[in-house]
Amino acid sequence: MSWFTKVKTPLEKIAFTRSRVPEGVWSNCGGCKKIIYQNELIREKGVCPKCGHHHRLSAAERIALLIDDGTFVERDTDLVATDPLKFRDSKKYKDRLSAGQKTTGMKDAIIAGSGFIEGRPVEIAALDFSFMGGSMGSVVGEKITRTIERGVEHGVPVIVVSCSGGARMQEGIFSLMQMAKTSSALAELAEKNLPFISVLADPVAGGVTASYAMLGDVIIAEPGALICFAGARVIAQTIKETLPEGFQLAEFLLEHGFLDMVVHRHELKGRIATLLCYMAPHPTCEATPANEPEAPVPTADEKSEQD
Structure with a gap:
């Protein structure tokens, strides 16, 4: 008989719980x-x-960023893309539209309507890259055109915020014709001496760059935005040359005269409001330096009298 008995105490099982964020x-x-x-x-x-x-921001966030709270009224909400070409690549075009609508809650890649910026009326449209890359098809082109036409009808400035990969290839020529349609509408706006401010957000490419987006009276880009027609690789292979670093970014384009200004997002609304006061004065605008009378410079005799 053993004087000592070794008692084995089972190790306590510790339950590890994974922290879930x-x-x-x-x-x-x-x-x-x-x-x-x-x-x-x-x-x-x-x-x-x-x-x-x-x-990147959604189209709704873009509108909220620029338009005064509670003043935005969305227009043309009934427009929906069709599939006239019965287009199919790896997926049917109809399926791509359905997926975009389900993901974003939008009918297409744009929100357009009327609102106020610091108390003055504007017509505005904003593209959404999360819906099929913000591509411009028949609905996007039609909404931009109607936005411009409302600007002409009501005599107010037009603002379009672009964030797009270009023309929507699934609509073929119906997409390409939007380039001419939007540009034609802007020509009518210019005839009425009404300002068009084009805001470029990352990215803007293809048929959007080649049409209305670069026709602004003032063209503003956000910092670091990619703005181009074709991709850098395609250009390099075509011209057989090494391209400058960052040559399609907003800062490079500003330096070479393709843009009017690069503006931080936090300052964008105020900068647009200031531009509108210069370009299309409104009763809500404060007196601008261009409208203020210059203070008379006192003569030497007047200075001595004041002393």
Whole structure:
């Protein structure tokens, strides 16, 4: 008989629980690649608080950024794209439209309507890249054209915020004709001496760049926006030359005269309001330097009398 009995105490099983972080709480910055708290990114209107990178906004967010609260009225909500060519690549065009509508809650890649910017009426349209790359098909082109036509009818400025990969290939010639249609409408706007401000957000390419987007009386881009007609690789292969670094970015284009200004998103509404006061004065505008009478310069005798 053993004087000592070795008692084996079973090890307690410890349950490890994996910490679960709810989806959508954190985001990765597309610029500095750092992790950002999603609510902080929303507060900063999509601008990274660490590096200043401008993330893409939806069309609804664009409208909210620029238009005075409670003044926006959406127009032409009944327009829906059809499939006249019965187009199909890896998917049917109808299926791509349905997927875009389900993902974004929009009927197409644009929101257009009427509103006020710091108290003055404007017609505005904004494209949404998350719907088929913001491509311009018959609905997008028609809504932009109607936006311009309302500007002509009511005698108010027109603003279009573009964020697009270009013409929608699934609509073929119906898409390409939107380039001419929107440009023609802008010619009528110009005849009425009404301003058109074109805002370019990352990216703007193809048929959108080659039509209305570069026809603004003032062309504004957000910092770091990619603005081009064809991609850099295609151009390099065509001309057989090495291209300058960043030659399709907003800052390079501004330096070479293709843009009028590059404006930080937080300053965009105020800058547009100031431009409109110069280009189309309105009773809500404060007196601008161009309209203020210059103060008379006192003469030497008057200065001595004042002393």
